[in-house]
Amino acid sequence: MASQTEENYLKSLFNLANEKNEVNISELAAQMQVSMPTVNSMVKTLQKNGWLIYEKYKPVTLTSNGKKEAALIIRKHRLTEMFLVNKMGFGWEEVHEIAEQVEHIHAPKFFERMDEMMGHPTIDPHGSPIPDKQGRIQEIHYLSLSDCKSGQTVILAALTNSSTEFLEFLNSRSLSLGTELTINSVESYDKSMVVTYANHPTETLSEKVCERLLVRVIG
Amino acid sequence: MASQTEENYLKSLFNLANEKNEVNISELAAQMQVSMPTVNSMVKTLQKNGWLIYEKYKPVTLTSNGKKEAALIIRKHRLTEMFLVNKMGFGWEEVHEIAEQVEHIHAPKFFERMDEMMGHPTIDPHGSPIPDKQGRIQEIHYLSLSDCKSGQTVILAALTNSSTEFLEFLNSRSLSLGTELTINSVESYDKSMVVTYANHPTETLSEKVCERLLVRVIG
DNA sequence: ATAAATTGTTAGATTGATCTAACAAAATTG
DNA sequence: CAATTTTGTTAGATCAATCTAACAATTTAT
Numbered sequence: 114m115a116s117q118t119e120e121n122y123l124k125s126l127f128n129l130a131n132e133k134n135e136v137n138i139s140e141l142a143a144q145m146q147v148s149m150p151t152v153n154s155m156v157k158t159l160q161k162n163g164w165l166i167y168e169k170y171k172p173v174t175l176t177s178n179g180k181k182e183a184a185l186i187i188r189k190h191r192l193t194e195m196f197l198v199n200k201m202g203f204g205w206e207e208v209h210e211i212a213e214q215v216e217h218i219h220a221p222k223f224f225e226r227m228d229e230m231m232g233h234p235t236i237d238p239h240g241s242p243i244p245d246k247q248g249r250i251q252e253i254h255y256l257s258l259s260d261c262k263s264g265q266t267v268i269l270a271a272l273t274n275s276s277t278e279f280l281e282f283l284n285s286r287s288l289s290l291g292t293e294l295t296i297n298s299v300e301s302y303d304k305s306m307v308v309t310y311a312n313h314p315t316e317t318l319s320e321k322v323c324e325r326l327l328v329r330v331i332g
Numbered sequence: 333m334a335s336q337t338e339e340n341y342l343k344s345l346f347n348l349a350n351e352k353n354e355v356n357i358s359e360l361a362a363q364m365q366v367s368m369p370t371v372n373s374m375v376k377t378l379q380k381n382g383w384l385i386y387e388k389y390k391p392v393t394l395t396s397n398g399k400k401e402a403a404l405i406i407r408k409h410r411l412t413e414m415f416l417v418n419k420m421g422f423g424w425e426e427v428h429e430i431a432e433q434v435e436h437i438h439a440p441k442f443f444e445r446m447d448e449m450m451g452h453p454t455i456d457p458h459g460s461p462i463p464d465k466q467g468r469i470q471e472i473h474y475l476s477l478s479d480c481k482s483g484q485t486v487i488l489a490a491l492t493n494s495s496t497e498f499l500e501f502l503n504s505r506s507l508s509l510g511t512e513l514t515i516n517s518v519e520s521y522d523k524s525m526v527v528t529y530a531n532h533p534t535e536t537l538s539e540k541v542c543e544r545l546l547v548r549v550i551g
Numbered sequence: 552a553t554a555a556a557t558t559g560t561t562a563g564a565t566t567g568a569t570c571t572a573a574c575a576a577a578a579t580t581g
Numbered sequence: 582c583a584a585t586t587t588t589g590t591t592a593g594a595t596c597a598a599t600c601t602a603a604c605a606a607t608t609t610a611t
Binding site for chain 1: 587588589590591592
């Protein structure tokens with residue numbers, strides 16, 4: 114069984130993996146906020162335990178076992194976030210830190226029960242997919258709001274960033290998943306967008322914000 | 333902040349403390365399932381961190397801070413057990429192991445919310461009191477069923493042992509907290525009791541079982 | 552009250568996770 | 582392509598939590 118530390122490395126490796134499934138030591142060190150020598154020794158441990166493949170001076174690659182393990186930890190994290198929001202009344206900006214701890218609990222029944230109580234949700238409160246019990250992840254292909262055109266109507270479906278500050282910004286503008294937005298105009302010099310949505314005055318969203326909003330185009 | 337290991341020592345110290353608030357190194361080693369030298373070095377750490385008082389060859393004593401910290405961990409454990417039973421549908425025999433992990437989560441809001449959702453419960457699913465937010469514990473003085481007399485009617489209120497095996501035994505006899513029992517007779521040679529209770533055939537309970545059942549006498 | 556048993560301590564080793572300093576390989580760039 | 586920068590490795594240290602072996606203090610019992 115992976116230690117809590119190993120579990121955190123697996124999650125980071127899973128999230129950092131590129132098209133070739135590779136992750137550099139330096140990226141991993143940055144993500145984990147530890148030094149490169151620490152990562153160097155940890156990848157040796159992870160390899161010894163069968164979670165990844167490592168060769169000197171090469172980027173590392175999760176084994177299929179490693180990928181599955183990572184996905185199952187992410188499953189626990191996202192089920193927890195959804196449970197906290199749907200069953201315990203937390204705001205979407207409050208749940209990440211709690212889930213970061215709960216995800217390490219070893220009690221399959223606990224997460225099974227959450228899953229059942231919520232009717233087997235497929236996305237978390239930020240629109241990210243919840244891996245299934247086999248660790249399979251259903252990738253969803255959303256469009257970034259910043260790639261949409263003036264006149265289009267879209268539904269906010271997910272976020273590429275779920276930092277507390279960003280979520281609090283969205284709260285302050287009454288923006289939540291499912292909100293139907295109409296793009297009134299796009300400023301060509303800074304790519305900011307003027308949008309309207311239900312029961313809310315017209316808002317201007319910066320390019321930075323638009324990039325982080327993932328949408329489904331409905332008209 | 334106490335490490336997870338330190339938290340476990342604090343809990344054990346709290347539970348093992350005698351009338352003089354003292355705990356021996358050997359008792360603590362047995363409870364924690366580690367060697368005495370391990371305890372020896374850990375009590376030095378715990379003293380350094382202000383959780384207890386230690387002098388060579390003397391039993392240790394929790395400081396008031398240590399007692400409070402321990403009670404607050406026990407609070408998290410018992411709130412969790414109650415939440416698992418009342419809000420998530422677990423059986424009282426399933427919750428200890430899960431709570432043993434959840435109790436180490438650092439997220440006051442999480443336990444606050446459980447507490448609110450359950451309407452501020454004062455006992456856990458096994459009848460043990462839940463310490464309040466200040467770490468104060470309301471001691472309840474129950475009678476052991478084994479100290480009751482033939483002809484008395486009692487209500488099962490708590491247990492002195494909550495091992496999975498004992499809880500499964502109680503389940504098999506449909507005994508749960510709140511069950512009203514009438515003592516038909518007490519066998520003098522082995523102190524077993526013949527009892528009757530709602531919707532159930534007459535049962536014989538061994539002395540060992542009776543000792544572990546805490547009751548309120550109602551007639 | 553001495554011997555035996557129990558309880559507690561010290562010393563020294565191990566493992567996991569981390570660090571800094573020094574160096575080596577690989578990648579980038581003038 | 583050689584110089585510089587970036588990336589990665591090794592060596593060696595530290596800290597927390599654990600162990601065993603050896604010994605010392607305290608308690609119990611004959």
